[in-house]
Amino acid sequence: MTQEEGVAAKVKQRAVRWLEDNRGLVIVLFCLPASLIFDLAMRVRCWVRRTFFSAPEKHDDRVRVIQKSVSEWNKLPSSERKLMCTAKPTWLSLSTTFFRKDQCHQIPIDLFDILELNEEQLTIRVEPNVTVRDLTRYLVPKGYTLAVTLEIGDATAGGLAFGVGMTTYSHKVGLYQETVVSYDVVLGDGSLVTATADNEHADLYRCLPWSHGTLGFLVALELKLIKVKPYIHMQYIPVKSQAEYCRRLMELSGALDKDADVPDYLEATIFNRERAVIMVGNFADVKTPKQWLQINHVTRWYKPWFYKHVESFQYKSGEEYIPLADYLLRHNRAIFWVLESMIPFGNNPIFRFFLGWMCPPKPAFLKFTTTKVVREMTFAKQVFQDIVLPLDTLKDQVNTAIELFDTFPLLVYPCKIFDHGLQHQGQLRPPPKERLTPGTNYAMFNDLGVYGTPGPVQRREKYNPTYAMREMEKFTRDVGGYSFLYADIFMTRKEFDEMFDLTLYHQVRDKYKANGAFPHLYDKVKPEIDVIAIGNQYAKGN
Template sequence: MIPSSIKNRLIQWLEDHREFVVCAFCLPASFLFTLILRIRNALRRFYSDPQRHDTAVREIQARVQQWNKLPDKKGRLLCTSRPNWLSLSTTFFEKHLHHRIPIPLYDILELDETAMTVRVEPMVTIGDITEFLIPKGYSLAVTIELVDATLGGLAFGTGMSTHSHKAGLYHETITSYEVVLGDGSLVTATADNEYSDLYKALPWSHGSLGFLVALTLKIVKVKPYIKITYTPIKGQKNYCDLLREVSGANQAKPIYFPDYIEGTIFSKDEAVVMTGDYSDYDSNITVNHCSRWYKPWFYKHVESFLKKGETVELIPLRDYLLRHNRPIFWVVEDMLSFGNHPIFRTLFGWLLPPKPAFLKFTTTPGVRAYTFTKQVFQDIVLPIHELEKQIEISTELFDKFPLLVYPCKVIDHGPSSGQLARPQAKYMVPGTNYAMYNDLGVYGVPGKVKDKKPYNPVRAMRAMEKFTRDVGGFSFLYADIFMTKEEFGKMFDLSLYEVVRKKYRAEGAFPHLYDKVKPEIDVFSIGEENAISDQ
């Protein structure tokens, strides 16, 4: 056992020399780790065979049925055997306390160009599907920016992209779910079949209702490039108004309704609004392969337009879709302040980003508890008409810029239609069945921590969650939540979920949603013990 005095000095040394540790150990080890995973995935693709899908699903069913026959389950509910470190969630679900079922499903099963859908197994990643679809002239209607995100994980969680002001949240693009239930039966849930109630409850269920074995997603026709306009704006109301105008928050058919919209807020008074449309090559416009390893980090490139003024570029579609992957938005800057320097990018940019799976793989409970108090990583979905308030409270609580803003329509499907509560009437776009919300992305080390000012992560996040509940917003559940079960039930509508759990034999077979997504650590005690005192 390491004496606490030595342990504290070691932790302090690691914190003081974080950049040395990242360069000397984290990046090379992460690169090798990534290489091993790529070789494994390449071998898996080499031996893959979509024709084996039915056989693999029957094996999953058989394992669930065998679990049902165990005389004494000792409270061991079902979960997948996928290691925690492969998940992009910030939490570490305690799988060792559960009965784990392998879900070895990694294949793209069918492209239907008539129906404009693609059927995939749940372990297909964003990297896989973009490589498959884009050369054929297609893309998912909602493509998350991180290559390692799995389509199944997003289906039971959720996500949004800069196309979501048109397409909505990720789950709105799913036409069917194929699910193994708690008794081992296989069902296909769609919006208009006998399992329509299950179809509504599966998004945001995080694997608490069944095992996903295939899903069908909408695709859209695309062109090779995105023609993107960078518009720098001063004045908070000015950039907030522009985001509302182009996203269609004020009227259903705005004068200009771009294919892609993104806002990067660099301070309370300065932002760059990006609007993009599908485009063919145009020799009169500069082409920016922004995702290449030696190029400036995308958000730094965006920041340059605060001085340059409005500019138009062409970005190859896959480069655009994965533009935030290298710096993990702007999280890498807190690990490596010189990571965007031209010399570093030229010599070592190919090592980036540190693999999220590697970072989780090497995270011990002690490191998890320590880092929890030193950083924030949250995506919060809020009505875009409250954007000014969002920025104010985020600045007060976290003092962290840039802030990410993606407009996204949230559709009102009526009462008891899933875990997302219905949008409030005052936020609805006139003449439609949806309200315009936005993702507020807050990532990295809060300014108060950097400046060693009073900061309590629990109090800050609970204040943010209260604001979110008050305006009818919701938190993405891949990140740590700080709500009690009662508060969780106020943010999310669990009425249909609880009915579906009983009806489809998930109760007693799978963990409850709240238990599945709550942090595995005691956030309240750790936050109080380790945070910089604000008394």
């Protein structure tokens, strides 16, 4: 290393350290106001689009424009045909990676409308860019919600369909993909197909989840709904030992007994190795004065962040009634608990009262303003992972996460993973027979959410994110789990093929003209930077 390079490295290290020490101040003074302006501009843009350009009856016309664009791509000389992707800016996605769309042929997918609500069949047909916030505002007043949704309002129906979605209702219905009735997809040759579980495109239907836009362009999908009541009666159950919260979640989720009386919503927040709060929620009406006094609008700007509210029940049980729309978006305001890493004083009552209305910083804005240095720092100094793992391994999951990351809280959502009786049922392998709940075709898995700043980073001890993440991925493969692919992965291609079953995926890519038209799944989701090399470099610098 030359003297100049050594000086540059020291300056960079000091700049990163200053940002770490003063990140709350920087975000409050610059990011929050800029993010607010950015968000207002996005909302105006959305209002204009929905007020003047929304036209569900013109959906077919818009799809034909997309087909025409793909057909024109096919007419290009082979030497000029880059792989296709959507023209949606990378910073608008909720993934933590920055796929190089500038190296692809971008096709605009300007589809933002709710197309049809079928109250008899309990389904809704939507275009892919409709957001969770849009659907919540549309459905809840009518007495419905998606069977599987997400707590972040900016997530889109299409993003969840081609990525993955899980919620606290998933112990009853499974992943988001289990609630999709049909997909309308424009293929690499410009043709339009509708894929369902039992039509001639059933193989495509099984592979579209977890495909991340590598098989075609989604132009519409039909989703299952559930009937709801206006409130969630929430019970907070403090648990004082690891053995107890592992046992209670197995029982409450119905993992041990298919006939168990399970709650409508179920989750746990783990605050240290031994202590957790289990949340049991059921649809409810509020009728009595006592019940009215127990209503808690948890998403209001001046309220404690939801996970901090939950933390207050570590040593005492409690109950309340949460308006359904508030419950569905309960983690939006603090981005689960990621905001604490950005604004350590953000849950202070004074800050919440005067500035809480500006939170959270818009995820799209944070990505839009991410520089190379910030990008490297965020994955090297923070962890943001969701992992699908067998629920009966919860003790080992938690202990492994503590050993590797030492950050709390940890999130747990139980979720059914189905065996549909097929050798190759998509990218997810069927659960082992010995894990199936007796008398069923499903096993109970869970999402383990690990978010925040690792303990060694907080204590300024040596920490190697490459080692930590690769060990977590190895544990996940060993127990038959899956990494959510919106976050940075550290797997080699061989390890990726061990975690996921790509047999049918490769057959579908060939059959439906995706080869040569769209990136391969691994290439689409792998980080755009060398996370292993950069992680090792940061480890040396600690």
